[in-house]
Amino acid sequence: MKRKYITIVAAVCALFVTSCGGGWSATEEELINSSRMSRMRVTTVDNEADSLLLRSECLPLTAREVASPIFGRLVASMVESVNDPENRGVGIAAPQVGVLRRVVVVQRFDKAGTPFEVYVNPVIESYGEEWSVGSEGCLSVPGLRGEVRRATSITLGWRDPVDFEPRREVIEGFTAVIFQHEIDHLGGVLYTDRADSVNEE
Numbered sequence: 186m187k188r189k190y191i192t193i194v195a196a197v198c199a200l201f202v203t204s205c206g207g208g209w210s211a212t213e214e215e216l217i218n219s220s221r222m223s224r225m226r227v228t229t230v231d232n233e234a235d236s237l238l239l240r241s242e243c244l245p246l247t248a249r250e251v252a253s254p255i256f257g258r259l260v261a262s263m264v265e266s267v268n269d270p271e272n273r274g275v276g277i278a279a280p281q282v283g284v285l286r287r288v289v290v291v292q293r294f295d296k297a298g299t300p301f302e303v304y305v306n307p308v309i310e311s312y313g314e315e316w317s318v319g320s321e322g323c324l325s326v327p328g329l330r331g332e333v334r335r336a337t338s339i340t341l342g343w344r345d346p347v348d349f350e351p352r353r354e355v356i357e358g359f360t361a362v363i364f365q366h367e368i369d370h371l372g373g374v375l376y377t378d379r380a381d382s383v384n385e386e
C-alpha cells in the first residue's frame with residue numbers, strides 16, 4: 186500500500202514538473218529563471234567557456250517547450266538583453282545568452298515601428314540571387330566589425346512562438362542580413378568566419 190502511494194506521488198510530481206518546464210533541462214531552467222525576465226549576461230568570444238557555447242550546434246524547440254513558462258521567460262530576457270542601452274544590438278540568438286536552443290530575436294526594420302520579433306526553429310529555405318557586402322558587428326565579438334557578403338533576400342521558415350504553426354516569408358534588405366547573422370549563431374558560426382575583413386571598431 187505504502188509503495189503504491191509513493192508511486193502515485195512520484196507520478197504526479199513528474200507530471201507537474203513536465204507540465205511546468207516542458208523538455209527544458211534543469212540547467213536551462215535554472216539559468217533562465219535566474220534572469221527574472223530581465224537582461225542576461227551576453228556570452229563573448231573572449232571568455233573560454235562562452236566561446237565553446239558560441240561554437241556549439243543548438244537544439245530545436247518542441248511545441249511543449251515553447252508552451253512552457255520557461256520559454257516566455259527566455260525570450261523576454263533575450264529582448265531585454267538585445268535592448269541594453271549600453272550595448273544595443275539589432276538581433277540576438279539564444280546561445281548569446283548561454284542557452285543552446287534554436288530561437289532568435291530579430292528587429293524587423295522592414296516593419297512599421299521596427300519591432301523585435303521572436304522566431305522559433307528558424308531555417309533559411311532559400312537565398313535570392315543577389316548578394317552584397319555590408320558591415321557587421323556582434324554583441325558576442327566585442328570591439329570588432331567586419332565586411333560580410335550576404336544574400337539581399339531570403340525565404341525564411343520558422344515556427345510561430347504562440348501556436349507553433351509553421352510560417353514562411355520572403356525577407357529582404359538589412360532585415361534579411363540580420364536573420365542570416367542570427368541563424369548562423371544557431372549552428373555555432375560567427376560572422377568573423379564569413380568576413381572578407383575584420384577590423385577594430
Ligand code: ZN
Nearest residue numbers: 322323324325
Ligand atoms: Zn552575433
